[in-house]
Amino acid sequence: MSKFWSQVVRELEPYVPGEQPQIDGLIKLNTNESPYPPSPEVIKLMTHDAIDRLRLYPDPNSKKLKNTIAEYHSINAEQVFVGNGSDEVLALAFMAFFQQEKPLLFPDISYSFYPVYCKLFGINFNTLALRDDFTINLSDYTANNGGIIFPNPNAPTAIGKPLADIETLLKTNTETVVVVDEAYIDFGGETAIGLIDKYPNLLVVQTLSKSRSLAGLRVGFAVGNKDLITALDRVKNSFNSYPLDRLAEVATVAAFEDDAYFKSCRDKIIATREWTVTELEALDFHVLPSQANFVFAKPRHKNAAELAQYLREHKILVRYFNAPRINEFLRITIGTPEQMHSLIDVLKTV
């Protein structure tokens, strides 16, 4: 701690992202990235001219990208907000909607960035326990609140919620903003985007980092009622007017336009996930039902932390959380079939 730190900085509890180590031949299954490269259409855009144009500021409103997302999801461009990764979009949403007297509600086991934003922005929060089977019980979210947020599918459990349950929540919780964080929705869930015209307090957040292989580019977006988008714009324009650089905007447009490539990568990941689940179960793992590009799996007769270490010694990185209720699990990103074969082969040697 330095004497130059402000009180706010002294009290922060920063989020700790998964490691990005530089190890030759590492099989990286720890941060839910895609094992497949971005669409070849994205690569074609990285031209000399595009680099030359980096002299100029980008469009502060990323109009082209908003139009592309709006068209893709059959909504209006005024219902779209884009940002530098969905983490940034979420941070701005916390600031725009959740700085309320009443507490924000979210699950006790969930994306660990939420309590970090609460601390940063001085937001009161209450966590609600997942059921014993690790599902979110949305009927618990009835208390007077300053907002509600949860990932669908949830992280790190990978378990999704049916759209009907989300709509039931929206019917009862009409006075505060409900954010559905759909970082992993493309791998088997049903998006709530279709509900935004009906529920003016619904904000759906998605990312290009997972199903569209662009984690390194940092693009995320939110869709919702135009008034919610205006609030996000007000915060954004008081913080950073140009969150998306020129390359990010054109590459994201190309990624949306190449829908066939997106679908083929997604389908491969889903098929590999199903294979991985069967193999893990045969090795005596309890695997939670996954609708994401990762699985949350508990070795029934082994210590999860030691197993993570054993895998690491074999150059396979998975994520282990030393936290109550989940410290017997490993979160394993779905890689290529070859990578998952290697994982299973190593697990067989334990």
Ligand SMILES: Cc1ncc(COP(=O)(O)O)c(C=O)c1O
């Ligand atoms: C539930 C959830 N939301 C949001 C994010 C942030 O993704 P990004 O900032 O890469 O868009 C993640 C990343 O792991 C996540 O797991």
